[in-house]
Amino acid sequence: MTNDKTAVYLMPGMAANPSIFNGIKLDDTLFEVHRLQWFQPEQGISFEDYAKKMCQQIKASKPVLLGVSFGGMLVQEMARHIATKKVIVVSSVKSAKELPKRMIFAKYTKVHKLLPTGLINNVELLAKYAFGETVTKRLALYEMYLSIRDKYYIDWSIDNIVNWKEKEKLPNLIHIHGEKDAVFPIKKIENCIRVRNGTHTMIIHRAKWFNEHLPSILLE
Numbered sequence: 001m002t003n004d005k006t007a008v009y010l011m012p013g014m015a016a017n018p019s020i021f022n023g024i025k026l027d028d029t030l031f032e033v034h035r036l037q038w039f040q041p042e043q044g045i046s047f048e049d050y051a052k053k054m055c056q057q058i059k060a061s062k063p064v065l066l067g068v069s070f071g072g073m074l075v076q077e078m079a080r081h082i083a084t085k086k087v088i089v090v091s092s093v094k095s096a097k098e099l100p101k102r103m104i105f106a107k108y109t110k111v112h113k114l115l116p117t118g119l120i121n122n123v124e125l126l127a128k129y130a131f132g133e134t135v136t137k138r139l140a141l142y143e144m145y146l147s148i149r150d151k152y153y154i155d156w157s158i159d160n161i162v163n164w165k166e167k168e169k170l171p172n173l174i175h176i177h178g179e180k181d182a183v184f185p186i187k188k189i190e191n192c193i194r195v196r197n198g199t200h201t202m203i204i205h206r207a208k209w210f211n212e213h214l215p216s217i218l219l220e
Helices: 047-055 070-078 101-109 123-131 136-145 151-162 207-219
Strands: 006-011 031-035 064-068 086-090 173-178 193-195
Touching (some): 064 070
Parallel strands (some): 006 031, 064 086, 086 173, 173 193
């Protein structure tokens, strides 16, 4: 890789594959873009150890890590093990106190363990978990984006989201958040770049906003 390009690694959200980034177009004379994807967690693996294994896929020195939703939590964890130029989280949270009340409730009651994750081949249900949206009108689209259907992976992901224990905030962290995010409501989010009318899936549906604003955010 040429030294004058900024290496950017993109991490999708829970159950999603890298096709969610198809609308993001970055100038290839300035950026070298790499797409990460979820691998099947080993039985009992901790979130920290999963992040360390994901770091093995980072070949560039001091890259920018960009993660969406649960992927935003993962890139924060990864950045504790490798040097980064910048960490950007989209439609995600920076601390446990930014989680919505229903997730905090789940942490203490374990109610999330009762979710019917065995039905994850039902794309409507999976989209509700992953995107917080009812998607009956766009099922074909979401079937393309949500390709990870393994029950253990979904259970592991939900458990790590509701039990996430962030450490100290990263100094080079930038948070981009939609004002209409139904999964992580913006009223609990602190210090973020707000995207007007942005939803939890704005990385897909508001790609134009990212194409206009992301280059300067990456380079500043």
